[in-house]
Amino acid sequence: MTARRHRSTFRYIGKRLIHAAFTILGIAVINFLLLQLAPGDAAEALAGEAGTADAEYMESLRRQFGLDRSLIEQLGAFLLRIVTLDFGWSFRHGMSNWDLIMDRLPATLLLMGASILLALIGGIVMGVIAARNVGRLPDRLISVGALLLYATPPFWIGLMMIVLFSVKLGWVPTGGMYDVIGGKTGFAHVLDVMWHLALPVLTQAFFYLAIYTRLVRAGMLEVLNLEYIRVARAKGISENRIAYRHALRNAVLPLLTVVGANIGTFLGGAVLTESIFSWPGIGRLMFDAMMQRDLNLLLSILVLSSIFVVIANLLVDLLYAVINPTVELK
């Protein structure tokens, strides 16, 4: 029976990957066309910076970037490169787009992983406490707190934290990922990065924390009224064990789907957070690429992040099937 289950799991993954390939191509085409609508191109941006609008210079730049060819030709060339995982060259940075992105990716992954994990732990603890004290003071405090966090724009929280913790109190640095001068290594380096990470992570985490707390609270309230919880009580199981073992695992199932969606939209929020804290991640890179009309780099980021999101969502769905045995992967 388990062998059959394994085989069907592999078939499921295969199907999802084929699906994903088409999704990613679709995303690539749409992004490509959308960016064509944006005013200006790299040649104009470069020429503007060089302080010259000489037609001949721009013409040569365009030829160099392949911008003089027809739209269809450009799209075809772009898709061909994607299929062969060749993301081209960024003239702005003088580096291949792939190298640029891989260089920045760890910082964003670190920010994302840390903030979502923190929000998950906090949200589960808060949500469970609120649900078990429903209507009483702890629930009221947690619910109001979650609502406030949910309603406050993250970038504002970020700026306020810089003002308070960096400028006024001087506890943490205002930005960057590590001490540029210090040149720390080993454990000292890890600590240094965590130090710099604190505020950006909190900024991102607060928003998710609000969502997760509310979801866990609602899920727990629903599950705690179900028949199997009464049965567990009739078995003499302690209330703590009932909450954390019997109810929680069922209550977090809907949460998992939301986490998957949050991973998908993470980059959107990261653009702001990374800009505020000068965090050297993909979001920042994307913002710069946009300002500099480095459309090739921008497209590469969009395509790579869509690949990443698709894979992350597949993992979430697989994980969902692991913690919920009533789900059969098909």
Next chain:
Amino acid sequence: MAKDTLLSVEDLHLSVSHMPEARILRGVSFDVTRGKTLAIVGESGCGKSVTSLAVMGLLPEGLTKTAGHIRFDGTDLPVTDNEAMRKIRGDRIGMVFQEPMAALNPVYTIGNQVAEVILEHENISRAEARERVIALMREVGLPDPDHIVDEYPHRLSGGQRQRVVIAMALACNPDLLIADEPTTALDVTVQAQIMRLLKGAQAELGVAIVLITHNLGLVAQVADRVAVMYAGRKVEEAETRRLFSAPLHPYTRGLLAATPRPGRRQEGELPLSEIPGMVPSITEDLRGCRFAPRCPLASDICHRVIPEPRMIGATSVACHNTTETEAPA
């Protein structure tokens, strides 16, 4: 309290906490004898389930005991939850509920869920617990116990799930099993199997059973005694044969007359009938008998004085109009 009395509920009163005039139980008393079956019958909302939950110490939040005692094997039980009660639940008192489809946690295997109750109350290893669980599954008639322990609930039928719940309730060899409509949600052939299983367990383990049900046919077959409840009170209690052959309270008679019986109607037997009128609500405070507004025999006193239970022959009945002469010898 007689020596072989296991559970004794005395004058139990329950109210809604924030609305004391909403009185759900208004003085309910009954005894359960070791190894015997007491059936509790009565129409919907009369308080059967809250009575059983009070015994379990699982009274829903919002309900409070306003008077009375529950004594189990010589000790007083609280009606609300506490640590001591938790040790008794699942170990010495097991409970089976009405909805087997919803009674098992979907994310854990059934073996895991049955073992949980054993591990909670006994000091044994996981491996030993697993052996016990497999033996239990065999006893409750689940097919292929070695494999079914590792199955998840959604793969089992309703009848199989109820067997799992019964296995959980019996896992620690309890003295008392409370079954609140254990077969209502199951189809008829499965109902009979489940009842046979419960009676078999009783014969083997000597467990006393409180059976709550609407199925009078079932009561006639399996119960030793029957308590009839109406609107928060017990109106009649007798040995099963006696209750069916000589019901004394007008409500009991109405209940029996409203139950279809196989075979042809006997001479003088009335056709299937219903009891006219409505049950008074839990907040309605009648000065007299709560059945009086619907009672065909109600007289003046019935509307003025609450009838206390008294013994007529071997039947306990709470009615002003029943007299010794009506009781069979």
